[in-house]
Amino acid sequence: xxxxxxxxxxxxxxxxxxxxxxxxxxxxxxxxxxxxxxxxxxxxxxxxxxxxxxxxxxxxxxxxxxxxxxxxxxxxxxxxxxxxxxxxxxxxxxxxxxxxxxxxxxxxxxxxxxxxxxxxxxxxxxxxxxxxxxxxxxxxxxxxxxxxxxxxxxxxxxxxxxxxxxxxxxxxxxxxxxxxxxxxxxxxxxxxxxxxxxxxxxxxxxxxxxxxxxxxxxxxxxxxxxxxxxxxxxxxxxxxxxxxxxxxxxxxxxxxxxxxxxxxxxxxxxxxxxxxxxxxxxxxxxxxxxxxxxxxxxxxxxxxxxxxxxxxxxxxxxxxxxxxxxxxxxxxxxxxxxxxxxxxxxxxxxxxxxxxxxxxxxxxxxxxxxxxxxxxxxxxxxxxxxxxxxxxxxxxxxxxxxxxxxxxxxxxxxxxxxxxxxxxxxxxxxxxxxxxxxxxxxxxxxxxxxx
Amino acid sequence: xxxxxxxxxxxxxxxxxxxxxxxxxxxxxxxxxxxxxxxxxxxxxxxxxxxxxxxxxxxxxxxxxxxxxxxxxxxxxxxxxxxxxxxxxxxxxxxxxxxxxxxxxxxxxxxxxxxxxxxxxxxxxxxxxxxxxxxxxxxxxxxxxxxxxxxxxxxxxxxxxxxxxxxxxxxxxxxxxxxxxxxxxxxxxxxxxxxxxxxxxxxxxxxxxxxxxxxxxxxxxxxxxxxxxxxxxxxxxxxxxxxxxxxxxxxxxxxxxxxxxxxxxxxxxxxxxxxxxxxxxxxxxxxxxxxxxxxxxxxxxxxxxxxxxxxxxxxxxxxxxxxxxxxxxxxxxxxxxxxxxxxxxxxxxxxxxxxxxxxxxxxxxxxxxxxxxxxxxxxxxxxxxxxxxxxxxxxxxxxxxxxxxxxxxxxxxxxxxxxxxxxxxxxxxxxxx
Numbered sequence: 001x002x003x004x005x006x007x008x009x010x011x012x013x014x015x016x017x018x019x020x021x022x023x024x025x026x027x028x029x030x031x032x033x034x035x036x037x038x039x040x041x042x043x044x045x046x047x048x049x050x051x052x053x054x055x056x057x058x059x060x061x062x063x064x065x066x067x068x069x070x071x072x073x074x075x076x077x078x079x080x081x082x083x084x085x086x087x088x089x090x091x092x093x094x095x096x097x098x099x100x101x102x103x104x105x106x107x108x109x110x111x112x113x114x115x116x117x118x119x120x121x122x123x124x125x126x127x128x129x130x131x132x133x134x135x136x137x138x139x140x141x142x143x144x145x146x147x148x149x150x151x152x153x154x155x156x157x158x159x160x161x162x163x164x165x166x167x168x169x170x171x172x173x174x175x176x177x178x179x180x181x182x183x184x185x186x187x188x189x190x191x192x193x194x195x196x197x198x199x200x201x202x203x204x205x206x207x208x209x210x211x212x213x214x215x216x217x218x219x220x221x222x223x224x225x226x227x228x229x230x231x232x233x234x235x236x237x238x239x240x241x242x243x244x245x246x247x248x249x250x251x252x253x254x255x256x257x258x259x260x261x262x263x264x265x266x267x268x269x270x271x272x273x274x275x276x277x278x279x280x281x282x283x284x285x286x287x288x289x290x291x292x293x294x295x296x297x298x299x300x301x302x303x304x305x306x307x308x309x310x311x312x313x314x315x316x317x318x319x320x321x322x323x324x325x326x327x328x329x330x331x332x333x334x335x336x337x338x339x340x341x342x343x344x345x346x347x348x349x350x351x352x353x354x355x356x357x358x359x360x361x362x363x364x365x366x367x368x369x370x371x372x373x374x375x376x377x378x379x380x381x382x383x384x385x386x387x388x389x390x391x392x393x394x395x396x397x398x399x400x401x402x403x404x405x406x407x408x409x410x411x412x413x414x415x416x417x418x419x420x421x422x423x424x425x426x427x428x429x430x431x432x433x434x435x436x437x438x439x440x441x442x443x444x445x446x447x448x449x450x451x
Numbered sequence: 452x453x454x455x456x457x458x459x460x461x462x463x464x465x466x467x468x469x470x471x472x473x474x475x476x477x478x479x480x481x482x483x484x485x486x487x488x489x490x491x492x493x494x495x496x497x498x499x500x501x502x503x504x505x506x507x508x509x510x511x512x513x514x515x516x517x518x519x520x521x522x523x524x525x526x527x528x529x530x531x532x533x534x535x536x537x538x539x540x541x542x543x544x545x546x547x548x549x550x551x552x553x554x555x556x557x558x559x560x561x562x563x564x565x566x567x568x569x570x571x572x573x574x575x576x577x578x579x580x581x582x583x584x585x586x587x588x589x590x591x592x593x594x595x596x597x598x599x600x601x602x603x604x605x606x607x608x609x610x611x612x613x614x615x616x617x618x619x620x621x622x623x624x625x626x627x628x629x630x631x632x633x634x635x636x637x638x639x640x641x642x643x644x645x646x647x648x649x650x651x652x653x654x655x656x657x658x659x660x661x662x663x664x665x666x667x668x669x670x671x672x673x674x675x676x677x678x679x680x681x682x683x684x685x686x687x688x689x690x691x692x693x694x695x696x697x698x699x700x701x702x703x704x705x706x707x708x709x710x711x712x713x714x715x716x717x718x719x720x721x722x723x724x725x726x727x728x729x730x731x732x733x734x735x736x737x738x739x740x741x742x743x744x745x746x747x748x749x750x751x752x753x754x755x756x757x758x759x760x761x762x763x764x765x766x767x768x769x770x771x772x773x774x775x776x777x778x779x780x781x782x783x784x785x786x787x788x789x790x791x792x793x794x795x796x797x798x799x800x801x802x803x804x805x806x807x808x809x810x811x812x813x814x815x816x817x818x819x820x821x822x823x824x825x826x827x828x829x830x831x832x833x834x835x836x837x838x839x840x841x842x843x844x845x846x847x848x849x850x851x852x853x854x855x856x857x858x859x860x861x862x863x864x865x866x867x868x869x870x871x872x873x874x875x876x877x878x879x880x881x882x883x884x
Contacts, residue, residue, distance in 0.1 A: 049522050054543070055761045056529040057513070073508040076530045085510055093495075093506035101505075147682070189805070253582075322500070337509050339498070375809065382616075389884075408650070450650070 120200035135209035224402020252315030286346035294333030294340035348438030466555035497571035664871025677744025706769035711870025720755035776847025785821035848875030
């Protein structure tokens, strides 16, 4: 194991302790989930003492089912007391449910995933933070100030065991970086970039600095405003917020099963053929991977939107059952504290047929290049409407005509999605309220710009 | 209601006393021991899918030790409060920690109050068919410093979240006498035909029904927090002593109001709770600081709050309270020629960089010639922090009302319970976004 050395045996002991309690209980079926994680967060702020946070968190969660009653409880720690508290808590929370929420053994299993990732060596975070600050300073030419860099390294391990002797285990690491730069002068504004670092050894500090600086530097041009029907290029961050806004369409929640009806165009098309979306739980370059979902169903790559046409939705076993859909392993359990819920793990745009971002910019004439969202993208399925408030620049071919500090776009979401002409190959991962989203630049033809 | 919360049994006092003796003069790696925070939490959830309900229980406990050197501030945190867990935690940084083999005496487990589940069932059934979650949240905590320790009390809370097509939420102190009427407001049906104001319209807005507390939470509360002030990210940073709003406006951040969700008897750095007059006679008087912020800004601490044992304390407001005036809210409304009255806000944010606030109106009315005409469709209002404050009408309503809608405050992704109480106030100009 790479980061949580020594936890494997404690996880097994916690699971065994809970198992002993449960085997001597009247539960018909049960599930134990024990997890340990360690995280290290280093914050580098120029001129300030650096901040370092080390957190080690462990806990046990238990789900039970007997005679039509379901229970769920969690307790922190990996000792016998935590296991006992979780088991007793599960029985004390029993409430009647129409169906057993635990997936049947026939659905459980593990997918093979590639070799797990390693944590960076000790001192890497402080070193990378310093190098990044240096690189940003030289790229910014005195016009960009680094406010702070936060580097997060984490390692975790978990074990999932059921009454039917099914056991899944996983351990992995994750590394991410958050940088905030401020444009100096009258164009003041903080630009925040979060970067998922799939492989710290291959981390390119200069490329990261370029990603962080280049967008912010575009605001140095004169202010220009425009309105009307215009071509749009969405920066990956804006694309990600748009996908986050519509991601609920791809979840089985039972709340609004007819959400697609007002959005689909001819041939049942939600979006243009250029757009294909998957929830990929097997991609080792994505933030969340593992052999199974949060309930033990094998991890998979689920096709959500196939060249613009909706195909499948994600759901936990219980939600899928409730909506009479096939369970596809769509449960998510980010912490032992939470009940496994329907959710996206890594929703990403398939960019196999994409074009390079530089070429994408050249494909549009007199286009608005939306650089960053200024508010969450609003989307109302019942009326097929969306609203994007963002900051962007106007382009004439490859030349920047001017910066539009706050621009608003409103219109039909269906029309927006069906006018996506091309996707870029510059896919980046973003942390959104809806989960991790991997998005590239998008070229959209003729959309109404309010001004 | 200003009673103390139902006290959770404190952690073993003898154990805490022993810890504080051992933590005196603790050093390690060139860093000085700052404090040791210990916390237990209970969260009960009644989760209703719209058709059936299930119950979840979550028990958490952990500790965090802070160390400070001239070049680094370090926080080590880990699950568990046992002697072994705390010993291991201190050992991670200290040169030597000789904890005796004594163990803390077991204290009674935290349990939800009797009747909570029946109450949650009733709430979720009233919200059906919308899916909803009802949470009961309680905690007990203690802080150990070199040579002293304190127990920290906060009121137990309930949080109701309704999802579906009309998402809404409620946060309140458990047992608050108004809880029933707030729940009724939560389930009140939306008016049928609603008017959507045109973007760019600038009109006076009367904040009624406690929503002025949310407005001031954003404009004054967050902007007075020391981390934003020290980073020069607050437009109020240089305005201490300046008249920032109408002379009739008095704003106090008051953690001693145990009927409001942001209450505590000591902050999470061990400073006894005291009301702070942030705005007095329209003058900006005080920042809200944690210990580090107070040192930087050379003022008093008392607002260092932790979202969880594993997070460091940061400067956060508690309960923002506006002193009521003598004008009846009806008079304020009847003087509006054309404007809005806001009765419920769904979300409020302030961007410290642009110094603009965005307020999402959940419920409200168009007012013409002093009369309510059309119910508002959900819309957003915006304006600059300094400009809105400068354009507050000097007449202040006589109707102090707690806000139950938006206490769950998220800053930098970290949520904390806060409270507010305010009378109706009139902002002379906000823009529809």
